[in-house]
Amino acid sequence: MDLYQELILEHSKRPVNAGLREPFDAQVHHVNTTCGDEVTLRVSVQDGRVRDVSYDAIGCSISVAAASILAEEVTGETVSESLRTYEAMKAMLTSRGTDPGDEDVIGDGVALSGVAKYPARVKCALLPWSAYTAALTEAEVLGTTDLQTVPASGGNS
Amino acid sequence: MPFDATEVREDFPLLSRTVRDGKPLVYLDSGATSQKPTAVLDAERDFYEHHNAAVHRGAHQLAEEATDAYEGARATIASFIGAQPDEVVFTKNATEALNLVAYAFSNAGAAGALDGADPQVADRLKIGPGDEIVVTEMEHHANLVPWQELCRRTGATLRWIPVTGTGELDLSDLGTIVTERTKVLAFAHVSNVTGVINPVETLVAAAREVGALVVLDACQSVPHLPVDVAALGVDFLAFSGHKMLGPLGIGVLWGRAELLAAMPPFLTGGSMIELVTMEGSTYAAPPQRFEAGVPVAAQAVGLGAACDYLSALGMADVLEHDRVITTAVLQELATRPWVTVLGPTDPQKRCGAVAFSVDGVHPHDVGQILDDDGVAVRTGHHCAWPLHRAHRITASTRVSFSVYTTLDDVAAFATALDRVPQIFGLETGAA
Numbered sequence: 001m002d003l004y005q006e007l008i009l010e011h012s013k014r015p016v017n018a019g020l021r022e023p024f025d026a027q028v029h030h031v032n033t034t035c036g037d038e039v040t041l042r043v044s045v046q047d048g049r050v051r052d053v054s055y056d057a058i059g060c061s062i063s064v065a066a067a068s069i070l071a072e073e074v075t076g077e078t079v080s081e082s083l084r085t086y087e088a089m090k091a092m093l094t095s096r097g098t099d100p101g102d103e104d105v106i107g108d109g110v111a112l113s114g115v116a117k118y119p120a121r122v123k124c125a126l127l128p129w130s131a132y133t134a135a136l137t138e139a140e141v142l143g144t145t146d147l148q149t150v151p152a153s154g155g156n157s
Numbered sequence: 158m159p160f161d162a163t164e165v166r167e168d169f170p171l172l173s174r175t176v177r178d179g180k181p182l183v184y185l186d187s188g189a190t191s192q193k194p195t196a197v198l199d200a201e202r203d204f205y206e207h208h209n210a211a212v213h214r215g216a217h218q219l220a221e222e223a224t225d226a227y228e229g230a231r232a233t234i235a236s237f238i239g240a241q242p243d244e245v246v247f248t249k250n251a252t253e254a255l256n257l258v259a260y261a262f263s264n265a266g267a268a269g270a271l272d273g274a275d276p277q278v279a280d281r282l283k284i285g286p287g288d289e290i291v292v293t294e295m296e297h298h299a300n301l302v303p304w305q306e307l308c309r310r311t312g313a314t315l316r317w318i319p320v321t322g323t324g325e326l327d328l329s330d331l332g333t334i335v336t337e338r339t340k341v342l343a344f345a346h347v348s349n350v351t352g353v354i355n356p357v358e359t360l361v362a363a364a365r366e367v368g369a370l371v372v373l374d375a376c377q378s379v380p381h382l383p384v385d386v387a388a389l390g391v392d393f394l395a396f397s398g399h400k401m402l403g404p405l406g407i408g409v410l411w412g413r414a415e416l417l418a419a420m421p422p423f424l425t426g427g428s429m430i431e432l433v434t435m436e437g438s439t440y441a442a443p444p445q446r447f448e449a450g451v452p453v454a455a456q457a458v459g460l461g462a463a464c465d466y467l468s469a470l471g472m473a474d475v476l477e478h479d480r481v482i483t484t485a486v487l488q489e490l491a492t493r494p495w496v497t498v499l500g501p502t503d504p505q506k507r508c509g510a511v512a513f514s515v516d517g518v519h520p521h522d523v524g525q526i527l528d529d530d531g532v533a534v535r536t537g538h539h540c541a542w543p544l545h546r547a548h549r550i551t552a553s554t555r556v557s558f559s560v561y562t563t564l565d566d567v568a569a570f571a572t573a574l575d576r577v578p579q580i581f582g583l584e585t586g587a588a
Contacts, residue, residue, distance in 0.1 A: 001529045004522070004580050035521055035537040036551040058551060060521035061581075124521065 003118065004061070007111035012061035015068035017075065021054040026139035030131040032123055037063050041131040045141050050074050050082055053132065060124050062115055067128035069108045074132070079141055085109075086129050093122050159474035162563045168194040168466075169561050180531030183569045188349055188377065188510045188557030189535050190399045193463075197402060200462035204455045212452045213428060213445070227454040230461030231444075237464040238394070238411060239385035246410040246417070246444040247457055251376045252299040254395035254410035255343075257447055258372055259303040261420040262341070263310045274419035281340070281370060282419060286312035289338040291369070293318040293326055293355075294547050295348045298540040300374040300395075304343055313340070320547050324351040324500035331363055339369040346378035346389075350541045350555060351500025352483070352507035354378070361390045370416070376400055380559065381479050381509045383472040386411055402467065402559070403460035407453050417443035424449040467560070475560055479508045482558045482567060486511045489571040495583055496574075499553055510557035512539070518581050520554040526580060527554075530573035 020027075024042035031038050037059030044052040053075055057067040074082035089109050092101035097117045101110040115125045136142045166172050169192045176182050184192060204226055210219035212227045228242070235242040248254040264270055265282040274282075284290075290304050294317050308315045316334055319327045326344075335342060342364040347354050357373065364371045371391040378384055380401035386394055393416070398407040412420075422429055422440055426449040431439040440446045467475060484504040490496045490513055499512045515523050524536035535555045538545045545551060556570060578585045 001526070003525060003529075009581065036542065036545070037519075037521075038551075060519035062521070118525070121521070121525065 001114075003114040005111045005114065007108055008061060008065045011065035011068040011108065015057065015064055015071075017054060017071040018057070018068070019054055020056050021052060024052070024054065025141070026135045028131050028135045028138060030127055030134065032059065032063070032127050034123070035060070037124065037127060039063065039067055039128050039131050041067070041128060041135055043132065043135040043139055045079060045136070045139060049078050050076065055128065057128065059127070062112070062121055062124040063127050066112060066125040069112070070128045070132055073107050073109065079136065086133060089129060090126065092116060093125050159477040160470055162478060162561055165470070166561045166563065168196065170195060172561060176531050176533070177529060183532040183566045185556040185558065185562070185566060185570060186533045186535050187559035187562070188400065188555060190405070191380065191402050191559045192561065193404065194402055194466050196466050197404065197459045197462045201404060201455045201459040204458045209455070212454045214451075223454050226458050227452055230457040233461040233464050234409060237468065238379065239387050240411050241414065243444055244411055244414050244417065246412065246447040247453060248408040248410055248447075249406055249453070250399075250408035251374065251395045251397040252408070254408045255300055255372070255374065256303045257410055257423040258393050258395075258412070259307040260423040263307055264421040264423070266311065267421070270421040271419065275415060278415050278419040281368070284311045284313050284340050287338065288313040288340045289316050289336070290314070290341045290343065291316045291318065291335055291339050293344045294320045295324065295326070295350070295353070295541060295544045296343075296345055297349050297374065297376070298542070300343055300345060300372075301543070304341070318344070320544060324348065324353050324544075324548070325506070326355055328356070328359065335363045335367060335369065337367050339364070339367050341372060342369045343372035343374070345374040346384075347381065347509055348500070348541070348544070349377045349510065350512045350539050350544055350553065352377070352510040353500045354507060357389050357391070365390075377509050382476040392416060398456065398460040398463065401463055403463035404456045407456035407460050410447070412443075414443070417447070422446050422449070426450055428452065470560055476508065478560060479558055480504055482562050482564070483507060483511060485564055485567045486556060486570070489567060493574070493585070495578055495585055499548060510555055512553040512555040514550055514553050515577055517583060518577055520552045522581070523554045523574075523577055526577050527570065527573045530569070530576070532570050532573045
C-alpha cells in the first residue's frame with residue numbers, strides 16, 4: 001500500500017523539531033474527537049516570518065508525520081508563504097487522489113498524497129495544520145477572515 | 158462448532174462482496190453493527206410491499222395488518238428476552254432507550270408528573286441533590302453521558318465503579334460506592350471494548366440491598382448470549398437492533414411494568430396520548446406512552462425476524478460459537494509478543510469482542526493495514542474514552558464477532574496483522 005511511504009514512517013518515528021519550546025506567541029491544543037489524537041502546538045512569529053513551530057503530537061503515524069512536515073516546511077517561511085503551503089497541502093489531501101501535490105510548495109508533504117484516498121484519514125493529516133492556523137489567529141498574526149479554516153471534525157461516537 | 162458458520166454466511170448477502178481491489182471481505186466489526194441475513198431484509202421488504210401503513214391509526218385493512226405486524230414483532234422480541242410484550246418499548250436505538258430512562262427521572266421532578274402513580278414507585282423516580290447515580294468506568298458513552306447530564310439537571314452526584322488492570326470491574330469498594338444514597342446503578346452487561354462479562358448478580362444484589370434501580374446496557378450481550386430479564390433481576394434493560402442482525406433505526410427498552418406505569422414520558426406528541434385539550438393532555442399506558450410519533454414498524458418487523466433467526470440457531474449455541482472464535486483470536490494474539498490484549502485472557506470471562514494494542518503503532522495505522530487486506534476492524538476509543546484512559550492508552554484496535562464469523566476470518570486477520578510489524582519495522586521477537 002502506498003500510504004506508508006518510507007518518508008512518512010521516518011517523519012513519524014523521528015519528528016522534526018518536536019517538543020514544546022519558548023518563546024512562543026500562542027499555544028493551541030487540538031483533538032481529533034473520533035480517535036483521541038491530540039496535538040499541542042506553539043508558534044513564534046517575528047517580523048512576519050515563522051521563527052519557530054514547536055509541538056507535542058500524540059497520535060497515528062499520519063498525524064505525527066503531518067506535524068513533522070508542517071514544522072519542517074513552515075519554519076523560516078513568511079506567514080503568507082506558510083499559508084500557501086497550507087492551502088496546497090489541504091488541496092492535495094481533500095482531492096480524493098486527483099492532486100498529487102507540488103513538491104516545490106509542500107516539500108515532503110507530497111509523501112502524504114496517499115492519504116487523500118482514505119477520507120477517514122484526511123482529518124489525521126489536517127489536525128496539525130488546523131492547530132497551526134488557529135495558533136496564528138490566536139497570536140493575532142491573522143485575522144479570522146484571512147483563511148478558510150479547516151472544517152471542524154465531523155461526527156463522533 | 159455448534160453450527161457451521163460457513164453455512165450461516167450464505168444467509169448474509171453482503172459477506173460475499175469484495176473490498177479494496179478484489180479482496181474478500183473479512184468483517185470483524187460486528188460490535189459496531191452486524192450484517193443482516195436475507196430473512197431480515199425479506200421481512201422488511203415484505204412489510205413495505207404488502208402491509209405498509211401507519212401503525213395504530215387508520216380505519217382500513219392495511220392499518221390493521223401493519224398494527225398486527227408491529228405488535229407481533231413486539232411479542233417476538235419480548236419472548237426473546239423472557240419479557241411481557243407490554244414491557245417492551247421501541248426506540249430508535251439503545252442510546253435513546255437509555256436517555257428515555259434518564260429523562261423519566263428528571264421529568265419526574267416536574268409538577269404533577271407523578272400524579273396517579275403508585276407512591277412507592279413514584280418515590281424511586283424522584284432524584285435530587287444528595288442522591289447518587291452509580292455507573293462504571295467501562296461504560297459506553299451512551300450509558301455514561303445521559304447519567305452525567307441527569308446529575309447536572311437534578312443536582313444528584315455521579316459515582317463510578319473503577320476497572321482493574323485486566324479490564325474487569327473492581328468491586329473491592331462496592332459497599333462504599335453503592336450506598337443508601339444510590340438511586341440508580343447503571344452498567345454494561347458486556348463491555349463493548351474488552352468483551353468482559355460483568356457480574357450482574359453481584360451488582361443487582363448490591364443495588365437491591367439499598368433500594369437502587371438497576372439499568373442494564375445489554376447492547377453487547379443480547380446479540381451473543383441468552384438473556385432473560387427475569388433471571389437477571391434488573392429493572393431496565395436497553396439494547397439496539399442493528400448489533401443483533403436487525404435493521405438500523407430501532408432499539409429496545411425493557412422495563413418492569415410497575416416502573417413504566419409510573420414514569421412520565423420522554424418524547425411527547427402523537428400516538429402517546431390518551432386525551433388532548435388545549436390546556437393539557439393525559440398519556441396512554443405503556444408501552445405506547447413512550448412511542449411518540451408514527452412507529453418504526455418495518456424496523457420492528459425486521460428485528461422480530463432477527464430474533465427468530467437467532468432463536469433458530471439457539472442462543473446457547475451462539476455463545477458457544479462466540480467462545481470458539483474468541484478463544485482462537487486470543488490464542489493468535491498470545492503468540493505475538495508485540496500485541497497487548499485488553500481485558501481478561503480467559504475466554505470464559507468475555508464474549509463478542511477482543512480489543513488490543515500493538516506496541517509502538519497507533520491503532521489507526523493497525524486498522525489501515527488490516528483494511529488494506531480486506532479485514533474490517535474498529536479503531537479508536539470505541540465510545541469508551543474513560544476505559545481507555547484507565548488503561549493509559551488513547552485508543553485501541555478491536556475485532557468483534559457475530560454468528561457468521563469463521564475461523565478462516567480469524568486466520569485472515571492474523572495473517573494481515575503480521576504486516577504491521579513488517580511495515581513499521583518492529584522487533585517481533587520471532588526466531
